[in-house]
Amino acid sequence: MSGKIKYILIFLLTVFFVRVSAQNSQVLYFMNLPQNHLLNPALRPSNSVYIGLPVMSGFNINVNNNFVNFSDVFLKGQPKDSIISFLHPSYNVDKFLAKIKDRNYFEPELLIQLLGIGFSVGKDTYIFLDINDRIEGNFVLPKDLFRLALKGNEEFKGSKIDLSSLRADIKYFREFGAGFSRNFTDKLRVGIKGKLLFGIATATMDNKSLGITVNEDYSHTLDANMTVNMSGPVTVSMDSKHNISSVDFDDNTFNTTSGIIDFFSGKKNMGLGVDIGATYDLTDRIVFSGSITDLGFIRWKKNVTNLKADNKFEFSGLNMKDVVNGTKTIDEVGQDMLDSLKNAFVVSNTKTPFTTYLPFGVSLGGSFNVTKKISVGLLSYTRIIGKQIREALSLSANVNLGNAFSTSLSYTAENYQYDNLGAGLAFRAGITQFYIVTDRIPVMWNIIKGEKTTHDLIGSGTHKSTYNVPIPAKWNSFNLRLGMNLVFGNRQKEKNDKPMLIIE
Amino acid sequence: MNMIMVKRLFLYTSVIAVLSLAGCVNETYDMRMLSKQAHLSPTLALSAVNGDVSFSDMVKTSDTVIFDQNKLVILVFKKDSVVDLKLSDFAKATIQKTATIDPSTYDLNLGDVLDHISGAIRFYNPSIKFNYTNSFADPVKINLNVTAKGKSSSIILALAPFTLAKPNLPTQQEITSSFVIDKSNSNLPDLISIPPSSIDYSGTATITSTVKDNGAENYALGSNRLLGSLEIDIPMDLSLNNLQFKDTVNNFIKSDNGDNPLDPADFQLLRIKVAAKNGFPLGAALKMSLYDSVSKTIKSTVEATGLLNPAPVDANGKANGVTETSTTIEFNNVFFSNVNKADKIIFTITLNTTGTVPQEVKIYSDYRISFNAALVVKPEINFN
Numbered sequence: 001m002s003g004k005i006k007y008i009l010i011f012l013l014t015v016f017f018v019r020v021s022a023q024n025s026q027v028l029y030f031m032n033l034p035q036n037h038l039l040n041p042a043l044r045p046s047n048s049v050y051i052g053l054p055v056m057s058g059f060n061i062n063v064n065n066n067f068v069n070f071s072d073v074f075l076k077g078q079p080k081d082s083i084i085s086f087l088h089p090s091y092n093v094d095k096f097l098a099k100i101k102d103r104n105y106f107e108p109e110l111l112i113q114l115l116g117i118g119f120s121v122g123k124d125t126y127i128f129l130d131i132n133d134r135i136e137g138n139f140v141l142p143k144d145l146f147r148l149a150l151k152g153n154e155e156f157k158g159s160k161i162d163l164s165s166l167r168a169d170i171k172y173f174r175e176f177g178a179g180f181s182r183n184f185t186d187k188l189r190v191g192i193k194g195k196l197l198f199g200i201a202t203a204t205m206d207n208k209s210l211g212i213t214v215n216e217d218y219s220h221t222l223d224a225n226m227t228v229n230m231s232g233p234v235t236v237s238m239d240s241k242h243n244i245s246s247v248d249f250d251d252n253t254f255n256t257t258s259g260i261i262d263f264f265s266g267k268k269n270m271g272l273g274v275d276i277g278a279t280y281d282l283t284d285r286i287v288f289s290g291s292i293t294d295l296g297f298i299r300w301k302k303n304v305t306n307l308k309a310d311n312k313f314e315f316s317g318l319n320m321k322d323v324v325n326g327t328k329t330i331d332e333v334g335q336d337m338l339d340s341l342k343n344a345f346v347v348s349n350t351k352t353p354f355t356t357y358l359p360f361g362v363s364l365g366g367s368f369n370v371t372k373k374i375s376v377g378l379l380s381y382t383r384i385i386g387k388q389i390r391e392a393l394s395l396s397a398n399v400n401l402g403n404a405f406s407t408s409l410s411y412t413a414e415n416y417q418y419d420n421l422g423a424g425l426a427f428r429a430g431i432t433q434f435y436i437v438t439d440r441i442p443v444m445w446n447i448i449k450g451e452k453t454t455h456d457l458i459g460s461g462t463h464k465s466t467y468n469v470p471i472p473a474k475w476n477s478f479n480l481r482l483g484m485n486l487v488f489g490n491r492q493k494e495k496n497d498k499p500m501l502i503i504e
Numbered sequence: 505m506n507m508i509m510v511k512r513l514f515l516y517t518s519v520i521a522v523l524s525l526a527g528c529v530n531e532t533y534d535m536r537m538l539s540k541q542a543h544l545s546p547t548l549a550l551s552a553v554n555g556d557v558s559f560s561d562m563v564k565t566s567d568t569v570i571f572d573q574n575k576l577v578i579l580v581f582k583k584d585s586v587v588d589l590k591l592s593d594f595a596k597a598t599i600q601k602t603a604t605i606d607p608s609t610y611d612l613n614l615g616d617v618l619d620h621i622s623g624a625i626r627f628y629n630p631s632i633k634f635n636y637t638n639s640f641a642d643p644v645k646i647n648l649n650v651t652a653k654g655k656s657s658s659i660i661l662a663l664a665p666f667t668l669a670k671p672n673l674p675t676q677q678e679i680t681s682s683f684v685i686d687k688s689n690s691n692l693p694d695l696i697s698i699p700p701s702s703i704d705y706s707g708t709a710t711i712t713s714t715v716k717d718n719g720a721e722n723y724a725l726g727s728n729r730l731l732g733s734l735e736i737d738i739p740m741d742l743s744l745n746n747l748q749f750k751d752t753v754n755n756f757i758k759s760d761n762g763d764n765p766l767d768p769a770d771f772q773l774l775r776i777k778v779a780a781k782n783g784f785p786l787g788a789a790l791k792m793s794l795y796d797s798v799s800k801t802i803k804s805t806v807e808a809t810g811l812l813n814p815a816p817v818d819a820n821g822k823a824n825g826v827t828e829t830s831t832t833i834e835f836n837n838v839f840f841s842n843v844n845k846a847d848k849i850i851f852t853i854t855l856n857t858t859g860t861v862p863q864e865v866k867i868y869s870d871y872r873i874s875f876n877a878a879l880v881v882k883p884e885i886n887f888n
Contacts, residue, residue, distance in 0.1 A: 071530075071531060076531070076537070077539070081537045084538075084539045085533065085539070085542055088541050129835075149544070150544065151547065153547075153548065154547040154548065157549065217549040217876045217878060218550055218878035218879075219554075220550070225558055317550070317554045318554070319554055320553050321557050324555060324562050343556055399548050444528070444529075444530040445528070445529050446533060447532040449535060450535045450536065451535075466777075475528040
């Protein structure tokens with residue numbers, strides 16, 4: 001395929017995706033980058049050696065949510081160009097709620113690669129080491145919570161306000177990973193990475209049930225069976241009635257250097273993890289691959305707090321019998337009710353070590369090499385977070401010109417969005433390889449116009465100025481991975497290869 | 505090398521440029537035009553009060569209220585020393601000696617209540633027991649004049665003179681007995697049903713001497729005495745026909761002094777839902793009116809005509825079932841808009857006994873009512 005045709009193909013793919021207004025992908029998977037072994041340990045880059053320098057090697061920020069978009073929160077109204085929020089009296093709340101999902105999740109993730117090393121041993125074996133700091137959050141807000149806030153509880157008469165899907169998990173941990181991949185046959189390549197995990201801090205909610213039943217007579221039955229496990233410099237104090245009296249941050253942890261080191265080492269909260277993956281060359285042009293990543297757990301033992309509530313309480317109003325027969329005043333009956341409520345929701349506070357499991361991912365991919373340098377790929381990625389399952393399906397076009405240049409464009413259907421266009425670019429200058437990858441290019445933008453007031457440095461005068469801030473029209477997902485590797489060598493030296501670009 | 509890098513960058517830049525050209529500005533939001541109006545108006549509902557109470561929970565037995573052996577509720581009013589006559593009180597005469605029972609008034613202390621009552625109430629079986637101790641050996645005849653004063657009328661008891669029992673001398677020096685006044689010998693039901701705020705009474709006692717065979721018998725000694733007291737028993741055997749209790753109170757909802765944390769303007773709706781299983785043969789309706797005493801006009805009225813429907817009764821007037829009622833009392837924004845225009849609130853409670861034409865029913869102490877009152881509120885929470 002000539003260079004012109006390649007350019008045209010890339011252009012047509014780009015235009016195609018833009019015209020259908022669909023975009024996104026898990027771009028990294030099919031790129032020729034050392035970091036793609038994070039997604040499938042069987043994948044190897046074309047470099048013989050790579051070194052990821054501390055922090056500079058790369059970071060990955062990933063925020064997914066299935067919440068409403070800006071245009072759902074703010075609506076252009078009448079008169080022309082006026083804007084109303086979803087709390088405006090003329091905004092149709094039902095329309096707003098119709099856009100809210102049953103489970104509204106928000107999943108921020110941050111990965112900072114502290115160190116990465118990979119090198120080839122012999123022809124088939126590739127060994128890699130990683131140290132990554134990871135922060136992962138998973139928050140789920142049930143739709144009923146929004147309905148309750150906006151419409152009130154009468155909406156639920158005769159039914160249950162189901163908050164059992166309410167989740168709030170966040171964990172900060174460090175992983176030390178070491179693994180290898182090699183060809184076991186001419187067609188099959190298998191990779192595995194073992195991970196030693198050190199938990200630094202976490203707060204995780206195990207919500208078995210949480211709900212409020214609104215009966216026909218508007219009596220309410222509250223039931224809760226949930227546990228909040230925490231590990232971190234937080235002290236929860238209880239009163240004599242087992243009610244939480246205070247939650248305090250333990251400043252002493254960070255008063256000394258040894259305390260800070262001890263906290264960030266996470267050495268008392270250890271865990272194990274594994275990534276396994278394989279690729280299979282069906283033909284010279286067709287390659288299948290699959291992996292399971294982040295299969296693992298962390299056992300949290302340090303600064304542990306377990307708050308457990310397993311209670312049921314029925315509120316049917318103040319029972320007036322005692323007031324009517326004169327044995328109590330209405331104030332006393334009210335106080336009894338409050339005491340009952342407090343006693344019904346006692347919380348047990350223990351220090352029992354607990355285990356959290358990493359959300360794990362299953363990738364299944366297939367690629368077709370159009371030419372030696374250009375391929376198209378199809379990738380399914382399933383992420384399992386407890387009982388929640390996220391699915392993404394990506395179609396990508398990839399150009400890998402040795403280890404000198406790699407780019408990928410992808411379309412992904414995920415997150416209830418079908419217009420995700422992603423792109424990645426990696427290029428090498430000498431031993432330095434720069435890369436930037438995003439799963440979603442915001443093609444459509446909204447411009448937010450505003451006015452700000454600034455104060456003069458001298459005197460007390462102020463003046464107003466306008467500003468324009470572009471924001472993505474759809475903000476359901478944001479992904480950015482960028483960094484810099486030191487790379488050496490290139491194992492792809494085939495006699496019949498005609499590189500599109502000649503590296504001098 | 506540099507040319508190659510430039511070409512690569514050009515390629516990538518071209519791609520991004522195409523995307524950027526195609527991907528354009530979707531909308532422009534001028535936040536300076538953002539309406540400041542923001543509010544929340546959820547409809548909140550909560551069961552406020554409930555109860556399952558019997559009459560005996562509501563009213564305890566006392567000197568004034570008793571439950572008989574059948575649990576029938578009876579009101580009792582007692583007045584001691586209605587009559588206290590000695591021989592010296594009687595006018596001297598040979599055959600007939602007459603003493604006067606001085607006019608007196610028995611205040612039932614119901615004046616305040618009766619001032620707020622209208623409509624018809626009828627008690628079917630009231631009785632007055634005249635309890636006395638008599639040591640006069642000659643017959644004593646009492647002529648009692650009783651007049652009950654109601655709010656706007658009065659009723660005479662119309663009781664015929666009656667003779668008291670006398671002691672059987674010489675073995676019996678005095679006798680304690682009673683004389684019952686009821687519907688068989690008087691207008692008592694009408695008198696009680698007026699209903700009275702006070703009862704005026706007066707009369708005479710006449711001793712008629714008789715000639716004895718045995719001269720040893722002494723007929724009228726200086727120590728002879730007649731002591732009498734009254735006990736008014738009003739069994740709750742009654743009928744109510746639109747008996748209304750009306751009371752006017754200051755408008756406590758008004759928020760003119762700033763002390764009230766609830767501003768009526770903050771509500772779009774306030775609804776009270778009352779569900780009841782009524783075992784009493786009494787129905788109730790409630791009316792609440794906002795009243796401006798300056799212009800003497802009612803500004804707004806909220807009414808619950810079927811707050812409670814009466815229980816069915818058997819042939820004896822005893823409730824033999826329960827009636828379920830579900831009522832909504834709705835205070836809408838029209839009502840709330842008038843709250844600050846009124847300085848008074850008039851509450852009117854109307855009671856009726858069972859039946860299209862209210863019939864005679866009996867109230868027993870084991871009657872029960874279970875109820876649940878829920879509040880439904882639609883507050884207007886503004887973030888402006």
